[in-house]
Amino acid sequence: MPLPAPFDFLSAQLLVNAVVLFAMVHVILITVAYSVYLERRISAYIQDRLGPNRVGFDFGLPFLGFLKGMIGLGQPLADGIKFLVKEDYAGDRVDKALFTLAPIIVIVPAMIGFAVIPWGGVWNCPDISVPFTSYVIAGGPVLVAGASVNIGIVYLLAVASLGVYGVTLGGYASNNKFSFLGGLRATAQMISYEIPLGLSLLAALLIIGSLVPDAIVRHQVNNGWLILSQPIACVLFYIAALAESNRAPFDNAEAEQELVGGFHTEYSSMRFALFFLAEYSHLVTSAAFFTLIFLGGYHLPFIGLTSPESTGLLAVLVKFLVYFGKVVFLICFAIVVRWTVPRMRYDQVMMYAWQAVIPLALAVVVMTSFMVYFGKTALAPMMIANGGLFALLMVFQPLLPKYNPNRKLALYGSRFSPVGGEMVSTRPTAAMALEDRPVQGTVKA
Amino acid sequence: MDSPILATTDLSSYLPIVLVVLMAVGFAMANIVLTMLLGPRRAGRTKGMTYEAGMNPVGTARKRFNVRFYLIAMVFLVFDVEIIFLYPWASTFANLAPGSDQSLVWLVRILFFLFTTVVAYLYGFRKGVFKFD
Numbered sequence: 001m002p003l004p005a006p007f008d009f010l011s012a013q014l015l016v017n018a019v020v021l022f023a024m025v026h027v028i029l030i031t032v033a034y035s036v037y038l039e040r041r042i043s044a045y046i047q048d049r050l051g052p053n054r055v056g057f058d059f060g061l062p063f064l065g066f067l068k069g070m071i072g073l074g075q076p077l078a079d080g081i082k083f084l085v086k087e088d089y090a091g092d093r094v095d096k097a098l099f100t101l102a103p104i105i106v107i108v109p110a111m112i113g114f115a116v117i118p119w120g121g122v123w124n125c126p127d128i129s130v131p132f133t134s135y136v137i138a139g140g141p142v143l144v145a146g147a148s149v150n151i152g153i154v155y156l157l158a159v160a161s162l163g164v165y166g167v168t169l170g171g172y173a174s175n176n177k178f179s180f181l182g183g184l185r186a187t188a189q190m191i192s193y194e195i196p197l198g199l200s201l202l203a204a205l206l207i208i209g210s211l212v213p214d215a216i217v218r219h220q221v222n223n224g225w226l227i228l229s230q231p232i233a234c235v236l237f238y239i240a241a242l243a244e245s246n247r248a249p250f251d252n253a254e255a256e257q258e259l260v261g262g263f264h265t266e267y268s269s270m271r272f273a274l275f276f277l278a279e280y281s282h283l284v285t286s287a288a289f290f291t292l293i294f295l296g297g298y299h300l301p302f303i304g305l306t307s308p309e310s311t312g313l314l315a316v317l318v319k320f321l322v323y324f325g326k327v328v329f330l331i332c333f334a335i336v337v338r339w340t341v342p343r344m345r346y347d348q349v350m351m352y353a354w355q356a357v358i359p360l361a362l363a364v365v366v367m368t369s370f371m372v373y374f375g376k377t378a379l380a381p382m383m384i385a386n387g388g389l390f391a392l393l394m395v396f397q398p399l400l401p402k403y404n405p406n407r408k409l410a411l412y413g414s415r416f417s418p419v420g421g422e423m424v425s426t427r428p429t430a431a432m433a434l435e436d437r438p439v440q441g442t443v444k445a
Numbered sequence: 446m447d448s449p450i451l452a453t454t455d456l457s458s459y460l461p462i463v464l465v466v467l468m469a470v471g472f473a474m475a476n477i478v479l480t481m482l483l484g485p486r487r488a489g490r491t492k493g494m495t496y497e498a499g500m501n502p503v504g505t506a507r508k509r510f511n512v513r514f515y516l517i518a519m520v521f522l523v524f525d526v527e528i529i530f531l532y533p534w535a536s537t538f539a540n541l542a543p544g545s546d547q548s549l550v551w552l553v554r555i556l557f558f559l560f561t562t563v564v565a566y567l568y569g570f571r572k573g574v575f576k577f578d
Contacts, residue, residue: 021465088481092495103473108466108470112465365531
């Protein structure tokens with residue numbers, strides 16, 4: 001017997017959605033916590049240090065001594081507890097309401113983006129009987145994702161770009177010059193890199209012709225992963241995703257040599273931790289996004305269980321593990337990029353976006369739309385077209401006007417780049433300084 | 446076993462998104478409330494001072510900022526609105542018959558649309574909007 005009137009919207013799909021969401025929130029949070037640990041371990045390995053390798057799960061209790069060590073796996077838990085018991089302090093001149101609101105606005109978009117990721121593909125759900133009643137929810141094929149909506153990609157893009165509000169607000173509410181400058185920089189950078197993100201995604205979607213996440217995976221199962229047929233768009237997308245989540249080499253918002261901590265200079269305890277968590281969950285979400293668009297989602301070639309045709313429970317689990325493995329691989333890749341590539345200067349970051357990445361992304365979109373018009377969207381012609389575009393770029397690039405941002409600006413009173421006709425001498429003029437008196441302690445006996 | 450592409454259009458399929466938003470807001474609020482309850486609380490005159498690398502803070506941070514950020518925001522609006530219009534186009538254009546007359550019309554129209562953006566870009570470029578020094 002189907003459910004009665006007020007509850008008849010409850011389908012097997014919605015129940016599966018709720019279960020997947022509830023599970024995935026925890027999986028994502030644990031992944032975020034351990035990607036911080038992973039980052040510290042990998043950076044330690046790259047810099048020939050040890051990194052966190054002591055904290056286990058023994059909490060200093062003698063009878064839990066067997067949980068000691070564990071190559072530092074208890075570190076994220078210890079960090080979390082430490083964040084909770086630290087003082088939640090706001091300075092005197094801070095706008096208190098906005099100051100508290102900003103981390104919430106940052107963390108919420110970062111945590112809800114993964115809802116449309118098709119982690120497990122389609123599952124053939126059996127009929128679900130409601131306990132203690134005779135009601136039965138009809139089974140059938142359901143999508144193992146947080147939400148099975150048909151505008152998944154637009155949702156992902158929209159949510160990903162909401163994070164910029166929290167960053168702006170955090171920088172403004174702190175009433176601190178470092179925070180304000182950091183917030184401004186982060187805002188300008190994030191909105192600038194949103195454009196190549198959208199354009200390179202568009203180049204991929206032009207081939208697929210659908211905004212449904214599961215349809216994108218299926219297209220790649222049948223026609224090869226898009227990383228092969230759209231390599232330029234793939235690289236641009238990765239660059240834009242790194243810059244969107246304020247990761248190195250684009251982490252100018254918190255360039256500590258210039259701006260202390262950037263927009264979260266004034267933050268402490270859990271409110272700071274929320275910013276920190278948001279950065280990493282943004283990383284996880286964009287890794288999942290990248291996997292969905294360019295790495296074939298849950299699909300692995302030559303493994304039958306990961307094709308959309310297999311809908312058993314085992315297939316769903318295998319698909320989830322494959323998808324998650326790709327996400328973890330991308331997180332590790334981003335970490336290695338962070339500790340390998342030096343941070344770009346802020347003007348370089350912005351000029352890179354507006355003078356290089358955006359025109360190139362536009363060119364890729366135009367190229368792809370011509371290929372779609374001629375119906376040549378298979379793997380081989382797309383690879384040839386991409387190679388052709390790249391060759392054209394290499395030919396065209398030396399002809400572009402050179403602009404050197406490293407020139408010296410004339411500055412009044414400067415010894416190194418004086419204003420025209422000015423002679424600046426920095427020789428000491430005070431009588432005492434001109435006396436030949438050695439500094440104490442440097443006199444030779 | 447066939448497995449159809451599942452993408453519902455009815456409003457009830459957005460319920461899980463409401464659920465995940467509630468979960469995320471709950472997580473954030475719970476963390477902030479917990480740390481307010483668990484953490485210590487001590488005030489002080491110098492402690493409440495704005496951090497300015499250890500010096501006494503000078504003035505406020507509510508100051509005028511470089512107009513370049515405003516220009517970037519304006520140009521961003523132009524491009525972002527354009528991209529939003531391109532998405533519905535992209536999802537339909539790929540499903541038209543390749544090489545057909547209708548497909549050609551769609552291609553030429555969108556190329557003109559992109560051309561207007563390129564003109565805007567070139568104008569901004571000549572005006573020095575994209576120069577940072």
